[in-house]
Amino acid sequence: MAGLGRYVIIRASLIVPTVLILYTFVFILLRVLPGDPILAVVGTRYIPPAQLEEMRRMAGLDKPIPVQYFDYLLGVVLRGDFGKTLASPVGKPVSEYLWERLPATVELTIASFIVASLIGFITGVGGALRRSSRLDTSIRIYSILTYTLFIPVLGMGLQYFLGLKLKLFYISGRLSAGIYVPRLTGLLLLDSLLAGDLSAFTDALGHIVLPSLTLGIVLSGAYTRLIRNNLIEVLNSDFIRAYRARGVPGHRVTIYAIKNAFIPVVTYMGLQIAMLLGGAILTETTFSWPGLGRFIYERIEYRDYASIQGAVILFAFIVGLMNLFVDIIYALIDPRVKY
Amino acid sequence: MSNALLEVINLKVYFYTLSGVVRAVDDVSLRVLPGEWISIVGESGSGKSTLAYAIAKIVPPPGKIVGGKVGFMNRDLMEFDEEAMRSIRGRHIGFVFQDPLTSLDPLRTVGDQLAEVIQVHLGVSREEAVREAGDLLELVGIPRDRLNYYPHQLSGGQRQRVVIAISIALRPELLIADEPTTALDVIIQDQIMDLLKEVQRKGASIMLITHDVALAAETANRIAVMYAGEIVEHGNTHSIINAPLHPYTVGLVDSVPDLWSKKSVKSIPGFPPDLRNPPPGCRFHPRCRQALGICTNESPPMTAIEHDRYLACWLYLKR
Numbered sequence: 248m249a250g251l252g253r254y255v256i257i258r259a260s261l262i263v264p265t266v267l268i269l270y271t272f273v274f275i276l277l278r279v280l281p282g283d284p285i286l287a288v289v290g291t292r293y294i295p296p297a298q299l300e301e302m303r304r305m306a307g308l309d310k311p312i313p314v315q316y317f318d319y320l321l322g323v324v325l326r327g328d329f330g331k332t333l334a335s336p337v338g339k340p341v342s343e344y345l346w347e348r349l350p351a352t353v354e355l356t357i358a359s360f361i362v363a364s365l366i367g368f369i370t371g372v373g374g375a376l377r378r379s380s381r382l383d384t385s386i387r388i389y390s391i392l393t394y395t396l397f398i399p400v401l402g403m404g405l406q407y408f409l410g411l412k413l414k415l416f417y418i419s420g421r422l423s424a425g426i427y428v429p430r431l432t433g434l435l436l437l438d439s440l441l442a443g444d445l446s447a448f449t450d451a452l453g454h455i456v457l458p459s460l461t462l463g464i465v466l467s468g469a470y471t472r473l474i475r476n477n478l479i480e481v482l483n484s485d486f487i488r489a490y491r492a493r494g495v496p497g498h499r500v501t502i503y504a505i506k507n508a509f510i511p512v513v514t515y516m517g518l519q520i521a522m523l524l525g526g527a528i529l530t531e532t533t534f535s536w537p538g539l540g541r542f543i544y545e546r547i548e549y550r551d552y553a554s555i556q557g558a559v560i561l562f563a564f565i566v567g568l569m570n571l572f573v574d575i576i577y578a579l580i581d582p583r584v585k586y
Numbered sequence: 587m588s589n590a591l592l593e594v595i596n597l598k599v600y601f602y603t604l605s606g607v608v609r610a611v612d613d614v615s616l617r618v619l620p621g622e623w624i625s626i627v628g629e630s631g632s633g634k635s636t637l638a639y640a641i642a643k644i645v646p647p648p649g650k651i652v653g654g655k656v657g658f659m660n661r662d663l664m665e666f667d668e669e670a671m672r673s674i675r676g677r678h679i680g681f682v683f684q685d686p687l688t689s690l691d692p693l694r695t696v697g698d699q700l701a702e703v704i705q706v707h708l709g710v711s712r713e714e715a716v717r718e719a720g721d722l723l724e725l726v727g728i729p730r731d732r733l734n735y736y737p738h739q740l741s742g743g744q745r746q747r748v749v750i751a752i753s754i755a756l757r758p759e760l761l762i763a764d765e766p767t768t769a770l771d772v773i774i775q776d777q778i779m780d781l782l783k784e785v786q787r788k789g790a791s792i793m794l795i796t797h798d799v800a801l802a803a804e805t806a807n808r809i810a811v812m813y814a815g816e817i818v819e820h821g822n823t824h825s826i827i828n829a830p831l832h833p834y835t836v837g838l839v840d841s842v843p844d845l846w847s848k849k850s851v852k853s854i855p856g857f858p859p860d861l862r863n864p865p866p867g868c869r870f871h872p873r874c875r876q877a878l879g880i881c882t883n884e885s886p887p888m889t890a891i892e893h894d895r896y897l898a899c900w901l902y903l904k905r
Binding site for chain 1: 642644646668672673674675676677681683684685688689690691692693694702703706707736738749752753
């Protein structure tokens with residue numbers, strides 16, 4: 248296990264450059280983007296130029312850009328200080344927002360991930376086992392269609408049919424008004440269960456179905472294709488034929504094949520975490536889901552540098568962490584991985 | 587019926603591909619006696635592997651056995667369903683495939699894979715199967731503590747030994763080895779051939795499938811030469827190697843390089859035909875220097891020209 252410990256440390260240290268690169272990228276992007284955070288907050292109100300300068304100075308925006316870059320970075324690293332928001336309420340620490348918003352995004356991405364992998368697994372395995380059948384063809388068409396889907400369009404379609412017409416699920420938000428769930432983890436489904444509040448759980452579930460279905464469907468096509476193609480390749484491989492030639496029962500051979508086909512999928516899951524979070528921005532916006540993605544979307548309007556930088560750093564950190572987690576799983580299931 | 591262990595009669599295996607029907611095995615007959623070693627020689631694409639798969643009815647799709655009969659231990663395998671075939675495969679017919687690097691499951695230890703085949707067929711306890719698996723490993727010259735190794739931790743030669751251990755675990759009457767040494771270097775190749783000889787000495791029949799005439803001749807009692815999905819010549823090793831008759835066999839034997847003679851290696855001009863659309867008559871006639879008029883439109887029948895010597899060539903047939 249000592250080997251695994253070293254492996255984990257090496258992989259974990261790779262998170263640092265990932266976060267750093269993303270922070271640098273978004274820092275530059277924000278400065279290049281037209282617009283000014285102070286003017287964005289002020290809007291059309293008249294403020295004397297001297298007062299504007301004073302605001303700029305208080306926000307630290309009068310300092311040279313490299314100083315701003317390192318000030319923010321050191322604040323995060325040394326004090327866990329993600330800066331203060333310039334938008335209302337002015338001066339609220341960004342970390343408070345992140346802390347409020349993060350669980351919503353985590354809950355949505357986990358749910359979407361489950362939806363995507365379930366659909367991907369069932370359709371992928373089904374297509375591979377019934378290769379070239381009508382079912383397989385439909386599954387392949389499905390997987391290609393998901394690539395062309397735009398999250399807001401699919402989201403609005405589901406909102407219209409399953410939400411407004413059939414009234415099966417809620418179309419926005421995380422919880423209905425008047426329902427309160429005490430915060431433990433911030434994940435409403437989990438917290439409501441821990442509190443033993445079944446009606447709150449049902450309500451939260453009714454809210455998360457459509458957004459997670461939207462994001463899950465869009466991401467599932469890649470899984471479908473990956474699992475189907477891998478499984479077909481494995482089923483045609485020598486060792487599967489060797490299993491059959493030894494008289495091993497067919498259902499066992501299928502299970503061995505699925506295990507082998509799954510290894511590249513685990514790697515892909517790690518890569519897809521980034522896409523999940525990217526998709527979360529669009530999904531959260533479509534469904535008014537109060538998560539980090541929607542937070543970033545709202546704050547771009549205000550050019551709220553600190554908020555956007557903070558959220559992106561947090562995103563990058565989570566992506567790195569999830570990739571690390573996937574790498575560990577990968578090392579544990581594939582005996583060929585050396586650590 | 588007969589004293590043959592395996593009796594293949596007029597076997598036809600076709601592959602139904604999008605671009606046409608590939609007649610990979612076309613009207614092949616063959617018999618294997620108990621305890622004998624038969625080598626099947628031919629170029630790649632001549633249908634020799636497909637023939638092997640068809641015997642165990644594991645022809646991969648889109649291939650299908652479309653005609654003929656496979657008799658094994660005096661039973662007609664064509665009448666066996668999948669479940670009944672499963673009890674034949676591994677139990678009575680063992681397989682060794684070409685590439686030892688890929689014929690083991692990379693995610694399971696060799697011990698698991700060895701013990702599994704014993705458990706599947708004999709239904710013994712796990713402990714007993716593992717003990718037996720260890721014995722088998724030692725039998726093929728691998729220390730028993732390698733049971734817990736994954737295939738990637740073993741060398742190519744060791745992996746092929748494991749594959750052989752699995753294939754002989756249940757002492758099958760017939761062991762089919764499909765190019766078992768092609769992926770290995772020469773020294774290891776010798777060791778693997780010795781191992782197969784050992785298996786034969788213990789009473790099994792061996793069917794060695796290879797493109798290498800020298801290897802085929804090394805230990806075989808009989809040799810069958812396949813060309814374009816058909817057996818063209820078939821007889822005891824001595825007569826095939828020393829007095830080949832079919833022009834294709836002559837070409838094959840001449841193409842073996844000899845280290846001690848200055849004689850240059852002769853190759854057979856041309857390429858094997860497209861089996862979606864084989865030439866009419868004798869399938870070898872476009873490459874045959876001695877082709878007669880009849881060769882281009884009539885297929886030569888397989889004929890016994892002397893005791894246990896079969897040939898399909900118009901040159902030697904009286905019409």
